[in-house]
Amino acid sequence: MAVAGEEILAVCKSLLFIHHTRIGLPSPHATIRSDYCIVRTKLEIFSRVMGERAVAPTVLSPDEMNCETTASSGKAEKVLVPTEEGEPSDEEAPSETAAEGIKKVEAIAIVWSRSELYAAYACVFLVYFVNSLQQQITSNLLPYVMSDFASHSLIPVTGIVSQILGGVLKLPIAQLINIWGRPQGLIVMTTLCTIGLILMAVCNNVQTYAAAQCFYWVGYNGIGFVLDVFIADTSNLRNRALAFAFASTPYIVTTWAGPKAAESFYAHSGWRWAFGCFSILTPIVILPLLYILFSNQRKAARLGFIQKRESGRTVKESLWYYFIEFDVVGILLISAGFALFLLPFALAGSQTDKWAAASTIIMLVLGVALLAAFGLYEKYLAPRSFIPFHLVTDRTVLGACGLSAVSFASFYLWDNYYLSYLQVVHQLSITTAGYVFNIFSIGCSFWAVVVAAAIHYTGRIKPLALYFGAPLNLLGVGLMIHFRQPSHSIGYVVMCQIFIAFAGGTLVICEQMAAMAAVKHADVAAILAVLGLSAAVGGAIGSSMAGAIWTNTLPDALTAALPEAEKARAGEIYGSLKEQLAFEWGSEARMGIVQAYGIAQRRMTIASTSVIVLMFIRAMFFNRPALVARYLAVGAALFTSTSAKTAAEWRESSIYQLLTDRFATTEGSAPDCSIRSYCGGTWKGIENKLDYIQGMGFDAIWISPVIHNIEDDTQWGNAFHGYWGDDPFTLNPHFGTGDDLKSLSDALHGRGMSLMIDVVINHLAANQPSTSVDYSVFPAPFNSASAFHTPCGIDYTNQGSIENCWLVTDTPSLPDIDSENGDVYTAMVNSVADIVKTYGVDGIRLDTARHVPKEFLTQFQEAVGVFVTGEVLDGNPDFVAGYQGPLSSTLNYPLWYPLVDSFMGGDFSALATTMGTVGSVFTDANALANFLDNHDQPRFASREGNDVVRDRNAATFLMFTSGIPVVYYGFEHRFGGASDPDNREALWGSGYNVDAELYKHIALLHQIRDLASGIGEKAAYFSTSAEVIGTSTQYMAIKRGAVVVVVSNVGAQGATDGFNVSGSQFDSGDQIVDLFSCTTATVGDGGAFDSTANNGEARIWIRSRDKGSFCP
Template identity: 55%
Template structure:
């Protein structure tokens, strides 16, 4: 799940070069057929900008070829993909504590996800380059393959190391699939209606919020968690194949009608390898991923070292990671031949503000959410399915509310006021968790907090996406969405690192303090396995000690989650209050 330029009245976003009026997106009353749109001009350049990369040209050509029927079919297939992905995510996330517990590594949940979240976030930049250079269908097919590979590895893993490696493949592919589909929806919608289109993509969570946890419990009770992953190794590629075929057919049609001309680079294989090495800036990608990983990973693993934070390897990782992160901007400016993001976007305050808002939101979310289902099962004695229902209030609430926010953006043509109004609600919801996520508090108050956070989160996610896209031209939409994903990935990793550090340095300590004398020797075993924690009967001295320790850890997690969103006031304040009605980006048949 999933976690934006000076205030100039009447600002319009200009395209990278002057375009004929007929090449812009159709207005609300323009019902001209795609064929008429293409042949009404003297050349195909009114539909396809020949100066942009080939993948963007293909996207513009395909947009001009959509008929109403084929576009409806495409969106129905996209909805089906999002539905299956959300169902699969709901099932596997509810089973993840049992996967790590089966290896006696329950506390390693965030550590197994820190690297995967970083890599999945940062790799959106080369993925953006891939779909801009090669095309949207090719990029989508690659991400489907990576997702399937990760699911296969998770279904067959026999240790936490293999599971962690599988998480990297899975999250790079899973988040990549959503990203490519977001770019496609941006290609086929006006900026004014794009919030509605993006809100549409979250609607499957309304249904899978209930179906996913129930299915997870059935897998756990009547089969194994392995089959929960294994089933989707077949379902996911089967559902995605029709969409890949439809995309591919439209690209071939564009080539046949001459809207996209094949390019002959004249390069040899060796020259092509060197060219794409620089084009995708592989060394820069490696520096960025290694820097974030080395800097953030110690926060989750330090407590497992004999000397804790004074362990030489921990100190070395933090210093080396920090040096790599500091060297990255210098490498991009002075050494790299091809930077990921145009410098003008990196200095745009709307883009910067949207990215920092996304990072802040994800840091806060993963501080309070990471051990939430475990907390509900241990402290409130809920089943897997019921714990999933409560935890998924955020998903269903934000999915529902994002539609309301999209309508408000469509009616007012503004988004900044919505972002500013959501931050106090976010602070209220997360702040109340400090008090109510306590073993003595009724579950209904926890649910109330979830609703507040869901409405605020749904608002901020939609508005930050619209803000960053409104600040860019069409040729840069894929790049700015990738940049936003980098910050969400980093925010997720930071949140996971913080939650992992708090959890590992709190729970075991207080288990050893609260457990009865005869059970203190079992503290490490209890700490390492959710299954073991649930084996103690409710009301027993051991279970009461576990519940008290959970209460202390959860309170600290919620305090961390409350402090972070205060920064969002500054980040949203940086957004330009753009009138989306005046922004013209895409061409052809659009929503």
């Protein structure tokens, strides 16, 4: 999934109403990463919990996990779960404990399939859709609910306690799902939400309704929390804003459907049925997601990834354990403190003595005392505090939390009575009022995607918040002071709503992303919870202030504006929206109510505007340079796979193949090299020699496998080549660290070059014969015989035997992975996918591809998401062509056999015939990888009789025929090793001589190739196949684009036959030039000209006018 869909954390009106719920949902990454080392040791496999991307394990550089010592200590470096799929980190070493819920989600990530992941995301989106629809319906009905209890003025009061609980309980709920598990927590939260909905459906007084709200909001927040954690498990820092934004898109639909549905409920079945329906619908839509999570949890347990452990605690000890873990005392103190402190602001207006009332004073004093007690308790007495005090000193965190609190305070100041205002003052129906009310939701949902994209591509957060979001919010709310009055058209109010919506969509995303970017990954969950608490407190303060203004303004304004006949009913009218709407428009009573509303609304918008000024101060706290650097660094690490070259782009490449161990050492030394042992080549050594490679013109390298290999000495030496892997989740420490591999990838990309790695998914390796393999040494799920096919020797006349039997049964044996074992094969495939993602791999050469069933190759290609060329060692074009489709490409073995024979003095006719066949049976012959030799085949120079002219001819053909040219390291120095292992020499023996004859020839070929492909459309050149226009025993001519290439196989002895080319693309009378010798010729009829070889050398003909700087 290129960009997995995630959440936007409430960036619209309805989302802002519940944003305090979701903004603080802790990501499990922090705990997962801190606990991962012990899990990895125990399970011997990594798991994937995130981008983007998300089917199973993800690789990570060692410094980010720090589970094992690096290669310098001689120990293997683990390939583990990333913090943010590659984000830079300076974090401390992981802890040695792991919560059971974390282990469960890790195990689920290991075992589930891609289709199950897609299904889970679909379920998450459906839950968000239903929840948003429920919010739209019930929020539109809220004034009528309260009016039925003659308590219209208490609209803010009912939400204050639930808002506070929603904010305060975020971290305890995080603890709950980390200890018990994600699906278990989802069940608990769904139960609480459902209880709340049922209570609201059957309540008969405002007290029961308020209690129901507490159940509902804790459950509703908890559902959002678990879903956001699920999304965070498969997200990353730079892409998270986009993911959050797209998850809010249901609101674009439900904001239109909700008001109409609310009106229908109210008019026909009553508001109670609205709550009743959703008390049934909510658990139903969550059941499919629970099924996916629980079924994969059971699968993980069956495979041994989840080990049930007894705590050893008694019931009493368990109660005390959870009492401490959830910091119950701290929760009670802060919840009661905020509730008692904030409620008087909303209630004072309804008290007889108002602020002089004893109840008001007592609540204020107790509230302040409890908040003070909370601070002292958490600082000095709490065994386990749920407030991460060490984080709130960071300037960006302070700014983000302050911005969140101010945003929500300002929002709730003008929002609480807005729906009533639209109906009373502008005569709108429930449906129409709901549409206007939800302009904010729609605008936020739309604009959040735009802002998220801007953050994704630029990493800029502070300018968006400080110079766009805050000023636009100030403008929108400030204009409402003037326009939100009975004397102005509703159109002006809508204009203000649009301004505020765009501002809200900007600010919510910015504050979240700034907070997460400012801290280490281990603190992301905690900081989200603190941010959520800030939003909840700000919202509660805003609601309290709105309630205070309303209750201290509207009653007096009504008494003054109502006609004498209605003044006695002022209290009744004040408490019921239905009573207010019952007066006919234009009547003295109705217009008096409208006038009173205008006075109250003006005061509320003035207060809201005043609060907004604090936004600018808080936004200035953001550390802009640090945020930009972190976002761009994370993106560079993370999105290399999503920007990897397509097959069409790979057609334009040329690849330099090398064995890591034999190419270059880190220090640039030239140690003695035993041909069957590790010689010291490293990824850092390759990086240090990129000038050497790029000097020949190559824009891609293909390196040997990167995973851990068997360490034992075998009868065939060490596994220096990388093809005897025994742990696909661990990097090979002989080649360097994860940071070294990432550094190589970054260095290549910085030069405009690409990285291709060799991969083996068909088998692992064991230093025992097939009859006595010790499977327990492999990491799970490969640690049993059931993960592999039954040992048998291959019958190469039987494709079933090729796919199911072992490539080697002797020592060391190559146990053949059972591709029909979905759990095992998924783990293998996804291990590669995560290496690709973490280290920015652009392409894969897949070893022994013909030994893997095609249906599984298709899954592999889909999982890795990059160009894959497979090794199908067979000369039959029709057979090999069957693998292009499941894979992007194959090595062109059908062409290799006649190619080598032709240049060794054979006839060119077989090569010409094969070129035609390959072009017709493969779906894209230009994407095939052509080669003269490689690590499995004898070097070309070992066959050609010490004749460099043949080398130059063959290299010329390779560079200009259809397909991607691949040159095996050492060819440029005419290395002559025959078969394995002699064809795996150390390159440092050449001294990396850039004056070598073939080195310079290859560089020249690249220059000519660039010239030829630059005439006309470049893509057209590389999508056009080379066409054979003439052959003889000693010559072959091909045309491609603007050039005609004539090669010879006679070598330095020179051709004995002449050769005339006909059928070229040149016109009669054209002047052409050979770019090697600068010989010129005039083209005759039919595109004919003489091209007899000059001492056996190849020729590349081009129109003289197109020769560029060649042949001055």
